Amino acid sequence: MTSLSPPFRNVVLTGACGGLGQALARELIASGAQVALVGLDADRLAALATLAPARCAAYTPDVSQGEPMQAMAADWMGRHGVPDLVIANAGVAGGYDTAEADDLAVLRRMLEINLLGAATTFQPFLKRMRAQPRGALVGVASIAGWRGMPGNGAYCASKSGLIRYLESLRAELRGTGLTVHTVSPGYIRTALTAGNRFAMPGLLEADTAARQLLAGVRAGREQIVLPRRIGWLSRALGLLPDTLHDRLLRAQPRKPRVGEAGATAIPGLSKEPPR
Secondary structure, three states, X not given: OOOOOOOOOEEEEEOOOOHHHHHHHHHHHHOOOEXXXXXXXXXXXXXXXXXXXXXXXXXXXXXXXHHHHHHHHHHHHHHHOOOOEEEEOOOOOOEOOOOOOOHHHHHHHHHHHHHHHHHHHHHHHHHHHHOOOOEEEEEEOOHHHOOOOOOOHHHHHHHHHHHHHHHHHHHHOOOOOEEEEEEEEOOEOOHHHHOOOOOOOOOEOHHHHHHHHHHXXXXXXXXXXXXXXXXXXXXXXXXXXHHHHHHHHHOOOOOOEOOOXXXXXXXXXXXXXXX
């Protein structure tokens, strides 16, 4: 069995308001860590912070904006020091139709949050973390980033881009004390999957996913798939000819677009498409 490193003591977590984010926050707080809780719902963050008021602080910047994220990082490090774990977990999801002009705004905003948001999360901490003997950067991508899926082009593109960005960052940091971990969940029972109208094999509860994610990081696994069997299934489907693979996926109901029943809101979207 792979031995686990000691628990992380100083953590920055974005997307702390969502299902997986809240589960991660609870796990980290219970472990005794100091946790910077970053999200957009001040009330949810405040409720989490009450679990350990002396060890938590809540921040509500837009993760796609560099200056507010840098201000958050400066405040946290001024109060609690340099983190040894930064988790870029903030993310949004929604269906996408290239034929609809309004959906171009959805694509842009999804890229800003899911892809650019990871870079703005890591950047303010990187120089000071690199000077430490140990640290980890975690990006929460998705199985959906492994291959394009019909009706889900914006989300797939954002998560695929995140996977490649994390690969590049990992290569840059080889030989330092920093490790880079790519997390590719399948389906987790959260608000982002609540409106899905298609089969979700391997559906995980958020608490289970959070424990598995943190255990994988502590074990030093650079690629973490949740659950592992969904990764095997995805790879097996990837062996099919493209035409057959696409035919199988096109037969499934599509993820709801913004404005349709079951869709989740995308914060900061300038104009929501009509129903």
